[in-house]
Amino acid sequence: MTSTSDPASGPRPHWVSQLGDARRGKFSGNLSAFGRALRRAGVPVDASRIALAQEALQCVGVAHKQDVGAALEAVLVSREQDRIVFREMFDAFFRDPELAHQLLARMVPRAAREAGPPRTRPRVRAALAPPTAGQPRAESDVELDAAMTASDLARLKEADFNRLTANEYALVQRLAQDVALPLPTVDGRRTCAGWRGPRVHWGRTLRAAARHGGDVMILHRLQRRPQPLPLLVLVDVSGSMERYARTLLAFLHASTRHVRAGGQTLPVNREVFAFGTELTYLGAAFRLADTDAMLLAAGDLIHDFAGGTRLGDCLVSLRRQYSRCLVGRRTIVLIVSDGLDTGEPEDLARELSWLKRRSRRVLWLNPLLRFDGYEPSARGAAVLHRMADAMLAVHNVSRLQELAGAIAALMKR
Amino acid sequence: MASAGASAAPAGLPPGLDSIDALMTALEARAYFADRRLATAVFLALRLGRPLLLEGEPGVGKTELAKALAGVLGRDLLRLQCFDGLEQREALYEWNYAAQLLHLRAADGRMPAGDLEQEVYQPRFLVRRPLLQALQAPAPGAVLLIDEVDRADEPFEAFLLEYLGEYQVSIPELGTVRATVAPVTLLTSNRTRELNDAVKRRCLYHWLDYPDRERELAIVRALVPQAPEALARQVAAFVQQLRTAPYDAHFQRAPGIAETVEWARALVALDTLVLDPEIVVDTAGILFKQRDDVAALDPALVSGALRSAEQAVA
Numbered sequence: 001m002t003s004t005s006d007p008a009s010g011p012r013p014h015w016v017s018q019l020g021d022a023r024r025g026k027f028s029g030n031l032s033a034f035g036r037a038l039r040r041a042g043v044p045v046d047a048s049r050i051a052l053a054q055e056a057l058q059c060v061g062v063a064h065k066q067d068v069g070a071a072l073e074a075v076l077v078s079r080e081q082d083r084i085v086f087r088e089m090f091d092a093f094f095r096d097p098e099l100a101h102q103l104l105a106r107m108v109p110r111a112a113r114e115a116g117p118p119r120t121r122p123r124v125r126a127a128l129a130p131p132t133a134g135q136p137r138a139e140s141d142v143e144l145d146a147a148m149t150a151s152d153l154a155r156l157k158e159a160d161f162n163r164l165t166a167n168e169y170a171l172v173q174r175l176a177q178d179v180a181l182p183l184p185t186v187d188g189r190r191t192c193a194g195w196r197g198p199r200v201h202w203g204r205t206l207r208a209a210a211r212h213g214g215d216v217m218i219l220h221r222l223q224r225r226p227q228p229l230p231l232l233v234l235v236d237v238s239g240s241m242e243r244y245a246r247t248l249l250a251f252l253h254a255s256t257r258h259v260r261a262g263g264q265t266l267p268v269n270r271e272v273f274a275f276g277t278e279l280t281y282l283g284a285a286f287r288l289a290d291t292d293a294m295l296l297a298a299g300d301l302i303h304d305f306a307g308g309t310r311l312g313d314c315l316v317s318l319r320r321q322y323s324r325c326l327v328g329r330r331t332i333v334l335i336v337s338d339g340l341d342t343g344e345p346e347d348l349a350r351e352l353s354w355l356k357r358r359s360r361r362v363l364w365l366n367p368l369l370r371f372d373g374y375e376p377s378a379r380g381a382a383v384l385h386r387m388a389d390a391m392l393a394v395h396n397v398s399r400l401q402e403l404a405g406a407i408a409a410l411m412k413r
Numbered sequence: 414m415a416s417a418g419a420s421a422a423p424a425g426l427p428p429g430l431d432s433i434d435a436l437m438t439a440l441e442a443r444a445y446f447a448d449r450r451l452a453t454a455v456f457l458a459l460r461l462g463r464p465l466l467l468e469g470e471p472g473v474g475k476t477e478l479a480k481a482l483a484g485v486l487g488r489d490l491l492r493l494q495c496f497d498g499l500e501q502r503e504a505l506y507e508w509n510y511a512a513q514l515l516h517l518r519a520a521d522g523r524m525p526a527g528d529l530e531q532e533v534y535q536p537r538f539l540v541r542r543p544l545l546q547a548l549q550a551p552a553p554g555a556v557l558l559i560d561e562v563d564r565a566d567e568p569f570e571a572f573l574l575e576y577l578g579e580y581q582v583s584i585p586e587l588g589t590v591r592a593t594v595a596p597v598t599l600l601t602s603n604r605t606r607e608l609n610d611a612v613k614r615r616c617l618y619h620w621l622d623y624p625d626r627e628r629e630l631a632i633v634r635a636l637v638p639q640a641p642e643a644l645a646r647q648v649a650a651f652v653q654q655l656r657t658a659p660y661d662a663h664f665q666r667a668p669g670i671a672e673t674v675e676w677a678r679a680l681v682a683l684d685t686l687v688l689d690p691e692i693v694v695d696t697a698g699i700l701f702k703q704r705d706d707v708a709a710l711d712p713a714l715v716s717g718a719l720r721s722a723e724q725a726v727a
Contacts, residue, residue, distance in 0.1 A: 044610070052461065059460040060433065060453060067433060070453035078613035080468060080604070080620045189498025190566070202510035209517065210530040267567075269606070283607075319665065324605045 028054055034093050035076070041089060043082045049075060065094070171247075181404050183268060183332070184411040185261040188227030197223030226261040229332050229360060231270040232325055234318075236337035237302055238276040238309040244367045245274075248336055248394065249282075249298060250291050271325040275314035276304035281322065311335075311380060312343040315351035326358040332407075333362045335388065341380025348380055352387040361389045361410055365403070369393035427486060427553070430459070436485070444635040445474070445481035446628050454619040455482065464577050464598035466613060469621030472669015475601040479558035486597065489550060492558045493543040495565035501572065505582060507540045534586035544576060547596040554594030562612075563602040570609045577615050624670065626653045626725070632670060637677040647688045648677050650722035655700070660718050663709040668700040675699050690715040 035050045056071045069090050077086050193201050204220035233252055237245045252272070258265045272282040285297035299305070318325075325331070333355060341348060356362050364384050368374055370393065376385035385391055392406050393399045430436055436459075437452045447455070455478070458465035467475045483490035493504055513533040520532055541549065547557040559573070576582060580592040600616060602608060624632065630649040633640065640648070654660055656667040668676070676699045685692055690712040697710045 046614070049614070052463075055461060056457050059457060066449060067453055070450040071457055073450070074454035074457050074465075074617045074619055078466070078610075078616070078618040079607075083620055189496075190500055190568075202514075203508060206508075206510060206513055206517075206533070210533065211526065323665070324603070327605055 031057075034072075034089075037093060038076060038086065038089055041085050043077065043085055043089075044079075045076050181255045181259075182408050183228050183231065183256065183259045184408065185226040185228045185259060185266070186330075187224035190225045190227070191222040192225050194221055194223035197221040226264070226266065228259040228261070228266050228268045229330050230325075230327065231256055231268055232331050232333045232359065233270060233272045234311075234314075234333070234335045234337070235272070235274050235282075236276070236309060236311075236335075237274045237280075237305050238340070239306045240309070240338050240340050241336075241367070242306045244395070245336075246295065248365075248367075249274075250295060251400070252334075252336075253286060253291050253294050271322070273314075273318065273322070274298065274302050275309070275311060276302075276307045277310050277313075278304050279314040279317045279321075280304075309337070309341045309380070310343040311337065311341045311384075312347035312351050315348070315355060319351065319354060323358070326355075329358060329360055331359040332411075333359045334365055335362065335384070336365045336367075336394070337384070338366060338368045339364070339376055339381030339384045340378055341383075343380070345379045345383045348383045349387060352383065356387060362387065363407065363410065364388035364391045365394040366391050367393070367395045369399075370395040430485070432456075439485045440481050443481040443484045444632070445477060446624065446631045446635070447478070448624070448628060451478075451619055451621065454617055458599075458617050459597060461617070462595060464600055464616045466600045466602065466608070466616040466618050467621055468602045468604055468618070470623065470667070470669060471603055472671040473621045473623055474670050475599075475621055476558065476560060479556055479599045479601075482597065482599070483556040486553065486556060488553055488597065489555045490558060491543045491547045491550070491555045491596070492560060494560045495562050495569070497564055497566065499565040499569055501569075503542060504544050504569070504572075505542050506545045506584060507542065508534070508586075509538045509540050513538050536587065539584075539587070545582065545590065547598075548580060548582065548590050548592040550594065550596065552594055554592075555596045557596040557598045559598065559600045561603055562600045563605045563608060567609065570612050574609070574611050574615060577612070623656055623667070626650060629653065629670065629673060633674060633677050636674050637681060640677050640681050641686060644680060644686060644688070645677065646726060647719075647722065648673060648680065650726050651688060651693070651718060652676075652700070654718040654722045654725065660714065660721075663714065664701065664706045665703055666701070666706065672700050688719060690719065693719070 031054055032047075032050050035045045035047075035053070038045045053072055053075045056075050057068060060067045060071045062068055069087070072090065073083065073086055077083055191197070191199070193204055199222040201220040201222045205216060205218070208218060208220065209216045233256075235241075235245055235249055235252075249272075256268050256270055259268050260266075270286065272286045274280040274282055280302050282298050282301060285294050285301060288294045288297055352362070366376075366381075369391065376382055376391070390406065390410055392403050394403060430439060433449065433452050433456045436456050437447055437449070440447050440452070440455075454465060457463070467478065469475055479492070480490060516533055516538075517529065520529055524532065539545075543557065547555045562570070562573070577598060580595045581589055583589045600612075623629075626649050629652065630645060633645045633649055634642075637645070652668055652673045655664070661667055676696060679696050679699050680688075680692070683692065683696070693715045694710060694712055697707045701707050701710065
């Protein structure tokens with residue numbers, strides 16, 4: 001029997017005393033404190049993981065700090081992006097837990113915010129307020145321009161990703177319901193039972209046949225299940241777009257969640273990015289079901305709101321970091337932008353041609369098309385116009401309804 | 414004895430694999446050079462009986478690990494390659510309908526319908542796919558590799574969740590099949606999409622990085638023994654440079670370990686003794702598989718990287 005891994009024998013390293021001793025019960029307390037610290041730093045750790053971590057430490061022993069770190073990492077981390085946080089936290093925590101807590105207090109503004117009084121959402125406040133006479137009915141030419149629909153002047157001055165006012169919320173909800181964006185579907189490779197289709201559903205046919213003494217009365221078929229095409233959305237959040245970006249994000253969030261096809265509601269595989277001077281991945285925000293929560297989370301993520309536009313550079317970081325989003329030339333890319341780009345047009349053209357090669361369609365949704373006689377003459381706009389498969393208007397409700405038809409027509413081409 | 418922690422290996426772990434070091438040595442004997450972090454994760458997966466989810470860039474040795482581990486444990490490797498549209502009948506089991514139909518015809522009229530139904534649902538009409546094979550593998554069990562699980566869709570993940578939790582499946586016509594020996598399960602993902610949190614919670618997780626220079630050199634030495642030592646060193650150092658700044662910015666995808674090994678083999682086949690920019694450019698198609706990347710590897714860049722590689726070695 002090997003006794004070298006026995007933590008009880010031999011001099012104990014200094015840091016083990018921080019971890020505590022399993023036999024005196026300090027060990028598990030420290031481990032769960034470590035788990036809590038990780039959770040506050042945004043690493044998803046739950047109680048069952050902590051219990052598993054305890055088991056893991058009993059397996060590897062606590063004689064080597066490196067092994068303990070590796071073991072805890074294998075158990076507590078489950079995403080690539082959490083590894084750095086974990087390692088820093090591990091080093092800090094087992095050198096000095098107090099220091100780690102101080103670090104954490106500075107690092108995570110979320111903790112401070114939660115301590116404050118809960119803020120009610122504008123639409124909750126609006127719902128509780130007495131009704132005012134003469135509420136304008138939303139009509140089909142309602143502008144999707146935040147500056148024009150909003151009555152709340154204070155909010156306009158903030159010019160930030162804010163929560164929706166009650167009016168805007170109702171508008172977005174109604175839009176999402178009324179304007180079905182019929183995102184195209186293709187016949188997927190998974191199958192389901194049906195009456196048409198080239199393949200026989202032998203299982204079902206035989207089960208039916210066995211009930212009739214082995215006679216095949218009906219041939220059940222396998223038909224291909226419809227599968228929505230994946231969607232990649234790039235939303236411009238630069239200064240010139242700030243009036244549209246919020247409402248359009250909210251609209252896209254609500255309307256591209258599901259697609260109805262063949263009597264089924266299918267979830268859409270969508271990836272959403274915001275771009276201005278830098279590219280921001282909004283996947284985490286878009287996974288939230290509530291549109292308000294999505295906007296709030298997106299606001300926290302986006303650091304370059306109402307700044308400049310460098311679409312070319314942003315596409316470079318898309319290619320470098322997120323090219324896994326574009327699978328097998330199936331993706332439909334929606335670029336929501338006014339095309340007022342300050343980067344080099346050559347770079348933009350090169351990156352756009354890469355994007356085109358990797359996707360099925362690149363559609364440019366341009367709110368500036370509201371102005372009569374608009375010509376995409378700005379440098380970036382000219383490139384976008386040349387490279388995109390189509391330029392579509394998105395500034396009001398009736399245009400959005402047309403958008404649905406336009407996408408369908410484009411896909412048939 | 415008991416106070417020293419769990420010292421007895423649990424059932425299914427062969428003797429001699431009771432520490433992380435032993436596992437590392439055993440893997441090395443199979444020409445798999447794991448770093449200590451990875452070895453710890455694998456060791457824990459074995460001891461705790463949890464599946465291990467491996468993520469990392471393509472070509473860092475995720476699949477190879479499963480092969481090496483199967484060799485070390487003396488278990489069969491069962492591999493389920495996931496793809497878009499993978500269904501239960503390709504992953505788990507399917508009835509051999511043609512044989513059943515023939516049997517129905519032959520037995521026609523000789524027995525009542527109820528018996529007939531039982532007659533066609535016998536184990537011999539069952540076509541076993543990898544997930545079922547893994548449950549029914551005789552002792553010492555199997556190593557189950559569920560490769561590129563991100564390519565399958567979410568309903569399959571949900572099914573997998575149940576499978577990985579219980580290691581049992583129920584076949585309506587036959588009853589429940591329970592694992593005799595729970596398989597050692599490895600899942601790999603290339604992160605074309607994020608996996609479901611529930612699946613991740615069930616698994617231990619390890620992100621496989623590219624190896625450091627020493628480890629890559631060891632791999633080249635082990636897999637291309639005919640390469641001269643000086644060349645092997647140069648190859649490892651050069652590829653290492655391509656993966657780090659400032660050179661990595663020129664490429665869409667850095668070469669993986671598989672590419673390094675292939676390249677070393679190619680250089681040996683060309684009787685190369687020392688790397689020079691010309692031979693690197695000529696063989697660029699082995700390191701890079703995209704036209705833009707091959708084009709980016711011009712002589713100026715190569716000689717720069719070769720110089721930095723030499724400095725790094727020195």
